[in-house]
Amino acid sequence: MRSFFFLVLAAATLAAPVRVMAASGGSIYSLLGIGDLRPGYNVRAAGMGYAGSTLLSSQYLNIDAPATWADLSLTRLEAGVQYEGFSSSNGTASRYLASLDFQGASIGIPISSGRGITLAAGIEQYSRVNYDTYFHGTGFSSTDSIPYANHFSGSGGINIGKLGLSYKPLHFLAIGASFDYYFGTIERHQLYNPSSSSFAGANVIQSSTYRGAGTTLQVLFNDLESIAPALKPLTIGFTINSRTVLSSDNQTYYEFGADVTNLPTSFDTSAQASGQIVIPLSYTVGASYLATDRVLIAVDYSTRLWRHASVEGAFSADLRNEQNIGFGMERLPNRDPNTSWGEHIALRLGFLYHSTYYRPDEVGINEWLVTGGMTLPLSLETRLHIAAEYGIRGVVTNGLLRDKVFRLSAAFSIGELWFVRPDVE
Amino acid sequence: MTDAHSRWTQILLQAMFLALLVVVLPSCSDDPTEQNALLFPGNGLPTVGTRDTTIFAVSDTTLLARIAMNGPQNLVGAASGLSSAYSASALIRFTPGLFPARDTASVFSATLNLHFVYHRGAPGGQLAFNIYRISTEWDESTFTWDSLQANSQFYDATRARTLNGQPFVITLTNPDSQTVRIPLDTVMGREWYQTLTSTDVTKFGIILVPTNSCNVVGGFSSFSADSISYYPAVTIIAGNASGTLLDTATYSNGFDTLAGNVQIPLSPATMTIQAGMAFRGLVRFDLSFLARGTVINSAEVMVDRRTDPTLLTTPSDSLEVHFTADAAGDLLSSTSSILTPKSGSTSTLAGNITSFAQLWLVSPNYGLVVRIPTPGEMCTFDLMRLYGSQATQTALRPRLHITYTDVHLGKKP
Numbered sequence: 001m002r003s004f005f006f007l008v009l010a011a012a013t014l015a016a017p018v019r020v021m022a023a024s025g026g027s028i029y030s031l032l033g034i035g036d037l038r039p040g041y042n043v044r045a046a047g048m049g050y051a052g053s054t055l056l057s058s059q060y061l062n063i064d065a066p067a068t069w070a071d072l073s074l075t076r077l078e079a080g081v082q083y084e085g086f087s088s089s090n091g092t093a094s095r096y097l098a099s100l101d102f103q104g105a106s107i108g109i110p111i112s113s114g115r116g117i118t119l120a121a122g123i124e125q126y127s128r129v130n131y132d133t134y135f136h137g138t139g140f141s142s143t144d145s146i147p148y149a150n151h152f153s154g155s156g157g158i159n160i161g162k163l164g165l166s167y168k169p170l171h172f173l174a175i176g177a178s179f180d181y182y183f184g185t186i187e188r189h190q191l192y193n194p195s196s197s198s199f200a201g202a203n204v205i206q207s208s209t210y211r212g213a214g215t216t217l218q219v220l221f222n223d224l225e226s227i228a229p230a231l232k233p234l235t236i237g238f239t240i241n242s243r244t245v246l247s248s249d250n251q252t253y254y255e256f257g258a259d260v261t262n263l264p265t266s267f268d269t270s271a272q273a274s275g276q277i278v279i280p281l282s283y284t285v286g287a288s289y290l291a292t293d294r295v296l297i298a299v300d301y302s303t304r305l306w307r308h309a310s311v312e313g314a315f316s317a318d319l320r321n322e323q324n325i326g327f328g329m330e331r332l333p334n335r336d337p338n339t340s341w342g343e344h345i346a347l348r349l350g351f352l353y354h355s356t357y358y359r360p361d362e363v364g365i366n367e368w369l370v371t372g373g374m375t376l377p378l379s380l381e382t383r384l385h386i387a388a389e390y391g392i393r394g395v396v397t398n399g400l401l402r403d404k405v406f407r408l409s410a411a412f413s414i415g416e417l418w419f420v421r422p423d424v425e
Numbered sequence: 426m427t428d429a430h431s432r433w434t435q436i437l438l439q440a441m442f443l444a445l446l447v448v449v450l451p452s453c454s455d456d457p458t459e460q461n462a463l464l465f466p467g468n469g470l471p472t473v474g475t476r477d478t479t480i481f482a483v484s485d486t487t488l489l490a491r492i493a494m495n496g497p498q499n500l501v502g503a504a505s506g507l508s509s510a511y512s513a514s515a516l517i518r519f520t521p522g523l524f525p526a527r528d529t530a531s532v533f534s535a536t537l538n539l540h541f542v543y544h545r546g547a548p549g550g551q552l553a554f555n556i557y558r559i560s561t562e563w564d565e566s567t568f569t570w571d572s573l574q575a576n577s578q579f580y581d582a583t584r585a586r587t588l589n590g591q592p593f594v595i596t597l598t599n600p601d602s603q604t605v606r607i608p609l610d611t612v613m614g615r616e617w618y619q620t621l622t623s624t625d626v627t628k629f630g631i632i633l634v635p636t637n638s639c640n641v642v643g644g645f646s647s648f649s650a651d652s653i654s655y656y657p658a659v660t661i662i663a664g665n666a667s668g669t670l671l672d673t674a675t676y677s678n679g680f681d682t683l684a685g686n687v688q689i690p691l692s693p694a695t696m697t698i699q700a701g702m703a704f705r706g707l708v709r710f711d712l713s714f715l716a717r718g719t720v721i722n723s724a725e726v727m728v729d730r731r732t733d734p735t736l737l738t739t740p741s742d743s744l745e746v747h748f749t750a751d752a753a754g755d756l757l758s759s760t761s762s763i764l765t766p767k768s769g770s771t772s773t774l775a776g777n778i779t780s781f782a783q784l785w786l787v788s789p790n791y792g793l794v795v796r797i798p799t800p801g802e803m804c805t806f807d808l809m810r811l812y813g814s815q816a817t818q819t820a821l822r823p824r825l826h827i828t829y830t831d832v833h834l835g836k837k838p
Contacts, residue, residue: 093461094463096454133457133463134464141475141476146828148473192830194722199722201720256787257783266784361466398466
């Protein structure tokens with residue numbers, strides 16, 4: 001009860017200011033494709049270079065890795081937020097834009113601990129569009145020159161709702177599957193504003209609403225002592241996310257007037273047009289190894305085949321295949337209740353190489369990150385996960401931009417005996 | 426410190442740390458501005474392209490708009506010029522509640538006072554009209570020339586209500602500012618002092634109808650004039666039967682209007698803009714060559730006046746234009762644009778209609794309504810004739826110069 005109360009209090013503290021502060025802008029690169037692709041909101045994995053696909057645990061819930069739910073012993077609720085900042089530079093000028101955003105929430109309910117059957121559901125961000133920039137120019141007619149500013153901004157993104165089950169038919173084999181529902185709206189604004197009040201301008205808003213369904217399948221092998229004793233601490237896994245076709249409803253809104261930011265004098269709305277975006281197939285191969293009873297090492301490789309994706313029926317030359325290679329280590333908490341509180345803290349360190357799917361002007365944008373994190377025990381089954389990331393992506397050659405990325409993630413996790421039937425002796 | 430106390434202290438400290446992060450971190454951010462904006466090549470953002478052109482009206486129509494005349498002056502009289510004929514009757518009703526109930530009083534005189542401020546017609550011409558008692562209820566906000574024509578019993582034409590029963594005739598020596606006093610039949614005064622009304626005793630007011638000998642149109646200040654001292658007024662001297670006790674009272678409150686008509690030849694090559702009854706112009710420009718989403722940066726409409734004068738040609742050099750939401754030109758936008766003389770031209774009137782042109786791209790295009798600027802349309806016989814869309818002088822036809830921008834170049838919306 002106390003944990004539940006604290007979770008509510010924490011959620012209210014975090015969620016209340018989120019909408020107010022989440023609009024300062026992000027990376028300009030998010031104007032390409034469907035925005036920045038999110039690596040999942042699992043804060044434990046974030047602290048380990050996002051190498052978390054094979055981390056079986058009774059204490060953590062990773063909504064993106066359904067087979068890992070098999071070891072949950074308590075009903076577990078998690079919710080997280082992320083502060084993300086970009087220090088963007090073109091080699092001459094720079095600026096720092098940051099925002100705070102809700103990352104996701106999930107719940108896992110063990111149905112049969114003996115067979116590793118767990119039902120889990122959650123919601124998280126899949127992509128995020130958050131850019132804000134200007135372009136200046138001059139239009140020329142036969143009698144006038146019209147200096148103007150074009151203010152481009154984008155917001156929104158695509159989210160995923162997940163619902164799935166895990167099952168552990170054998171002691172060394174865990175499988176999981178989830179139904180994934182993609183949904184979201186991306187808005188792109190263009191404010192065309194002539195500098196002189198003698199000329200009218202316009203505010204153009206393009207809104208695209210997406211929806212579609214896909215699946216995630218995962219297979220984990222652990223406790224392979226029967227093959228070789230040295231393999232007992234090893235867990236290997238394979239995860240595949242299906243190719244998904246998202247249908248889109250696209251509409252453009254116009255506001256015309258001499259002062260479009262204040263009193264547009266006329267409006268127009270285009271006919272609603274339907275389209276499609278293909279989310280490509282992606283897969284992850286990972287492994288984790290419990291080196292000692294308190295040291296865990298994990299590595300993941302994942303790729304998303306965006307080069308074979310299509311946006312509104314056309315292949316985009318601005319996109320390429322995405323790849324991630326993550327490596328992480330974790331000092332597991334000491335389970336002995338008689339030790340100090342500090343011994344109950346889990347510590348993490350990780351590294352990530354991220355070959356993003358951005359390819360503006362035929363130059364691929366790559367990202368390097370170093371990550372760290374911890375889990376603080378707040379009560380018996382209530383935990384606070386924290387992760388910090390720092391990295392660099394992009395280059396300043398060929399007129400491109402370099403982003404220095406800073407992220408701070410936090411998630412509350414509570415475990416309760418809700419819905420869990422005690423074992424009958 | 427007990428374990429429970431230590432644990433709650435840890436929880437509280439962690440919550441405070443998180444709250445501090447939530448509040449402080451997002452504030453550590455620049456605001457995206459024009460000065461710190463960054464962009465990269467190959468960004469795929471749309472570019473803009475600006476162009477301009479001048480197009481001519483595809484059609485124009487002279488519309489008859491029978492509107493209620495409720496301006497600061499009323500017209501009475503008749504005039505002719507350039508194969509046209511003009512006629513106006515003025516209606517005046519003094520508020521019945523102003524008059525005291527004096528059923529037994531004797532009225533010794535009743536004088537109608539009118540202040541003339543407008544004149545059209547032959548110089549030195551004669552203003553002549555009869556005054557009749559109105560027999561039917563009427564409303565100044567809805568009464569038009571058609572209302573007068575539709576009811577042959579609207580007024581009692583069998584008896585003129587001047588004192589001598591003859592038409593009132595005057596030559597306006599100072600038509601821009603002249604007060605005229607018209608002796609009325611004292612029976613009118615007695616009727617206005619009666620408590621009850623019947624078919625013989627009505628309080629619906631009087632109508633001033635021009636005679637056949639009238640050849641000027643005069644305009645006198647109405648109850649909407651800007652000075653109370655110029656309102657129509659009636660002065661009644663009443664008293665006891667022997668005339669030993671007399672009192673004089675002046676009443677100057679009520680409502681009024683005019684019913685005007687013009688018989689004027691219309692030409693397909695000419696747009697006739699006539700106040701007082703009224704004729705308006707409806708002109709259309711075809712903007713269908715512009716794609717949806719095109720931004721109209723500016724739009725200037727130009728029309729040219731015909732210089733052949735008439736007796737009623739307005740000395741004014743402005744017109745008023747409205748966007749219209751129906752094909753008949755009845756539904757006018759609440760906002761309007763004024764056309765004024767274009768610099769460097771003696772006959773061209775021009776005005777900014779940017780917002781109207783933009784509306785033509787987002788809603789049905791029924792064109793532009795052109796009228797004599799208010800309040801002149803409701804209280805004068807001012808006339809302006811314009812070159813129409815079929816004028817032989819093509820350069821003088823109504824035209825529209827627009828500067829426009831496509832904001833989606835290189836990218837489909």
